[in-house]
Amino acid sequence: MSTEESKERVLSGIQPTHDSFHLGNHLGALRQWVALQDTHDAFYCVVDLHALTIETDPKLLHQRTLASVAQLLALGINPTQSTLFIQSHVPAHNQLGWVLECITGFGEANRMTQFKDKSQKSGADRTVVGLFTYPILQAADILLYQANQVPVGEDQRQHIELTRDLGQRFNSRFGETFTIPDAHIIKGTAKIMDLQDPTSKMSKSAATMAGVIELMDAPEINAKKVKSAMTDTEREIKFDEKNKPGISNLLTIYSALTGQSIKQLEENYSGKGYGDLKKELADVVVGVLEPIRNSALDYLKDPAQLQSILKDGGQRAGSVAAQTLRNVYSAMGLVARG
Numbered sequence: 001m002s003t004e005e006s007k008e009r010v011l012s013g014i015q016p017t018h019d020s021f022h023l024g025n026h027l028g029a030l031r032q033w034v035a036l037q038d039t040h041d042a043f044y045c046v047v048d049l050h051a052l053t054i055e056t057d058p059k060l061l062h063q064r065t066l067a068s069v070a071q072l073l074a075l076g077i078n079p080t081q082s083t084l085f086i087q088s089h090v091p092a093h094n095q096l097g098w099v100l101e102c103i104t105g106f107g108e109a110n111r112m113t114q115f116k117d118k119s120q121k122s123g124a125d126r127t128v129v130g131l132f133t134y135p136i137l138q139a140a141d142i143l144l145y146q147a148n149q150v151p152v153g154e155d156q157r158q159h160i161e162l163t164r165d166l167g168q169r170f171n172s173r174f175g176e177t178f179t180i181p182d183a184h185i186i187k188g189t190a191k192i193m194d195l196q197d198p199t200s201k202m203s204k205s206a207a208t209m210a211g212v213i214e215l216m217d218a219p220e221i222n223a224k225k226v227k228s229a230m231t232d233t234e235r236e237i238k239f240d241e242k243n244k245p246g247i248s249n250l251l252t253i254y255s256a257l258t259g260q261s262i263k264q265l266e267e268n269y270s271g272k273g274y275g276d277l278k279k280e281l282a283d284v285v286v287g288v289l290e291p292i293r294n295s296a297l298d299y300l301k302d303p304a305q306l307q308s309i310l311k312d313g314g315q316r317a318g319s320v321a322a323q324t325l326r327n328v329y330s331a332m333g334l335v336a337r338g
């Protein structure tokens with residue numbers, strides 16, 4: 001058996017719905033993507049088909065998709081180690097998506113809380129059917145690659161549960177076809193909060209970007225956002241998510257970016273004020289993000305290199321996905337073309 005075959009598989013995806021990824025994406029998911037490529041046979045995709053569920057200008061979507069790839073490379077995804085590709089380059093995602101739609105209950109799909117939140121935000125008239133079936137396409141993304149692990153943030157837990165249910169259902173109706181994946185969620189950083197509204201998760205689609213630290217923003221903008229983070233009126237620097245969500249979020253970020261434990265940070269900052277913590281955290285954030293931004297900007301200067309990485313990744317992903325799809329069609333009794 002070759003090393004790749006003996007390694008467990010990992011797959012994850014990210015939507016190109018904004019010009020930049022944010023610190024929540026990085027700490028909740030993307031950092032794990034990078035770490036897992038050393039130990040796993042990794043497949044990572046920019047899920048452009050998922051992004052179609054939100055109305056986007058075509059030129060922007062095109063630009064954001066390439067910017068997403070550039071950021072993933074800048075964060076450390078190594079295309080010779082991992083298979084990095086764009087979802088729409090592999091038609092099997094849509095093909096398996098349809099099959100899975102046919103074994104998903106309407107009520108089951110209707111229980112997805114992210115659909116409820118997102119459709120409520122945009123209103124019934126602007127909610128498309130694709131947003132409703134979105135988690136089923138996500139299940140296809142994962143099951144196609146026989147993934148064992150799916151590194152994501154906390155908000156994706158329910159979608160991974162659905163993926164497991166659909167995989168198990170298919171296997172029991174039609175015979176063992178899919179690997180049943182586990183969510184790979186890192187407890188401490190699974191939900192990074194908005195710096196201005198520390199009771200909501202940091203999100204690409206937040207109403208205002210004032211509390212969202214973006215990887216592609218200029219260092220001085222990010223420093224300013226950290227320094228003006230919302231905190232409570234007390235003075236003590238203590239981790240207490242319930243009563244001090246703002247400070248707790250800053251401590252979580254600080255700890256994740258420096259490797260110092262929260263306890264250690266509480267000790268270091270005992271007797272000091274919020275201003276000191278924010279100022280030093282601003283330096284830490286800029287120190288980590290500035291080189292990533294510069295590297296992403298360099299990758300974007302060479303679109304031919306990006307295209308060549310994507311062509312290679314698309315081919316590798318396509319052949320794995322096509323094999324799974326053939327097994328699925330055959331298990332269900334669809335007649336092969338021959």
Ligand code: ATP
Binds near residue numbers: 029155
């Ligand atoms: P939106 O809020 O518009 O859906 P998003 O910011 O959640 O976008 P996604 O592309 O949906 O971004 O998510 C990419 C990955 O980042 C997912 O694995 C998701 O769970 C993770 N993630 C997103 N926001 C956070 C957060 N605030 N903390 C930790 N992980 C996060």
Ligand code: LTN
Binds near residue numbers: 138156
């Ligand atoms: N739904 C995810 C993005 C996503 C994904 C995937 C994540 C699409 N396909 C497959 C992991 C595996 C989101 O909104 N963050």
